[in-house]
Amino acid sequence: MQPRHGIGLRTQHFAQLLAEGLSVGLVEAISENFMGRGGRPLAVLERVRRDSPVVLHGVSLSIGGLDPIPDEYLRQLAELRRRVDAAWVSDHFSFGSVRGHASHDLWPLPFTEETVRHVVARVQQVQDALGQRLVLENVSSYVEYASSELTEWEFVREVAERADCELLLDVNNVYVNAVNHGFDAKAYLAALPSRRIRQLHLAGHLDCGTHLFDHHGAPVADPVWALYRECVRLHGPVPTIIEWDEDVPSLERVLEESARAGAVEAEVLAGAAAEARP
């Protein structure tokens, strides 16, 4: 079954998923919630994957960090990938550990040549361990480094090309960062190579007045839907996951949001096909 649009697996829906399963275009599971674990969480993932393709999405790889990536982490990640036959494994363009201490957050990186070289080497290490291309996601951010030499999209593209990895493009994060740092979100999308984009994310954010906060606790905002349209127009159909982590609504509501992604995509593609007709 080819991966299509779907949702992120959340504990709030576990009881329903265990009882009923889930037939959807794609299910994304947070890797660390299942690595080295058994019991109910793993049973839910096993149940879901009977009817839906699964991908793994990590939050602790710290690909831009300077601490060594633990061998045990990579071993457990590779084992989980095999066990659930994950179509791909993703994580973030970020760092999260410093001198052996974990922040459990996705801290942004300075966009410099030094960082590009560092991240590329680590991506290759992970790809060797997994035996497949790693997929990396652009993170939402609230700060910029004064020393950055590249734009965010230049940095992302450069790493993807040099490391031969793929991209998980979070459309909401592009929008949040465009507002927080004052750049053109469409220019960001246009600068990325379509062939590298393996997956998309959509989520809700919170307008704090002074900045947008990526809280994954609301429906996808209208400007983000507009940007998603632009993304489909530029890069074609790409499997899309709805992320919802705060005030998680019913499974049906999250699936509704995913269905909307499908409808928007279909509409954009139909429009493009009509335009292409002689």
Place this chain on the structure above:
Amino acid sequence: MSELQRLQQLFWDAARNETAPPEVAVDFVSRGALSAEARLGIYRTAYWVRQVSALRELFPRVVALLGDGPFARAASRYVGRHPSTSWALEHLGAGFPAWLAQTERAPLGAVAAVEWVRFSTFIAPDAPAVGRDAIDPSTFADARLTVGPHVATAPVTPEVLEQLELTSLGDATARPVLAVWRSGFGVLQRLVTRGEADALAAAQAGAPLAVVCEHLACDVSEPEALFEVLSAWFERGWVTALAAAH
């Protein structure tokens, strides 16, 4: 120190400390209504909220006993002293019971220890149980039992049982250890003697059956009674392998 290393250390210091280091104003961009320091403050808030929330979820009974505010302050002090060193956020909870016992009250640490073993057994890796029919009487005396990671123990007192609202489990004076295990997707618990708890620990450490039985013999001397205790281990699904000792 490379520039990347310096910046990451600075980020860490800014996220962990109440006031950001002065270099923040130089190394990070202020834009619009938000200064560089205020922008890093967003990460500082997220750091502390996330870690304290994780502890709150792991230790709901301790939260109820201490109250939400005092718990948040205790959890923040703990995170301040013992920042997470694991890629799994929940592992932050492993050292919390011992820290709580030292800094708050010992019984509160014991309550936390029970909550921690409940969580650990709930998510422990799956290991199929071995039934009693796997026992070969002719070699059993030399066998080595493996007790799975889905079984764990925590010492308790009558006061701790009361705080956990578990007094119905029995008398913690005679059986001062709570054995916790996962059965299906649920977590079960029962009081055991110190001898049985030591026997379980020995089996989990890979000790031969003879050593396991030595611990059990502290409480039961009759071979039949001892065999009964071991049989119950099989019935509860605690034993995940039975191999001949070498």
